[in-house]
Amino acid sequence: MKQDLNLGVVLVVDDYPLNLKLLCASLSRVKYKVLVAQTGESALEIAVSQQPDLILLDIRMPEMDGYEVCRQLKASPVTRDIPVIFMTALSETDNKVKGLKLGAADYITKPIHPEEAISRIKTHLSVRRLTLLLEEQ
Incomplete structure (x- = not known):
């Protein structure tokens, strides 16, 4: 991870501009640095670079869906340890299980409630930071 551990850098991936705008505003307010991608392909490029x-990742996107993006992220040594939280209107258990089996850390159903999203993000960032600290020892 390149960034200073005191910063929270979140990549938000959604093909719907209004969702991006709302999430970016909420995350920026609580001092996260926000990166944005509107396609699976650009999400992969940004995640690597x-x-x-x-990563907050929408499941339903054209061309490459969130499941495929997650699969590719988890297959790459460069991105496999980045926590992925799926965002979707699909609330059926099968969809959640599929995402978790692909390596997602969590699942948020739409419509997204900013307080819930921020709480989940804080939790997963804390776990990631602690994991990195343990790996350094």
């Missing part, structure tokens, strides 16, 4: 601390 910027190595965010966490």
Whole structure:
């Protein structure tokens, strides 16, 4: 991870501009640095080049869906340890299980409530920081 551990860098991936705007505003307010991607392909490129601390990933996107993006992220040594939180309107258990089996850390259903999203992000960033500290010892 390239960033200072005191910073939380979150990559938000969603093809719907309004969702991006709302999430970016909420995350920026609580001092996260926010990176944005509107396609799976650009999400993969940004994840490799910027190595965010966490990725919020929409499942339903054209061309490459979130499941495939997650699969590729977890297959790469460069990005496999970045926590992925899926965002979707799909609330069925099968969809959640599929995402978790692919390596997602968590799942947030839409419509997204900013307080819930921020709480989940804080939790997963704390776990990631502690893991990195343990690896350094």
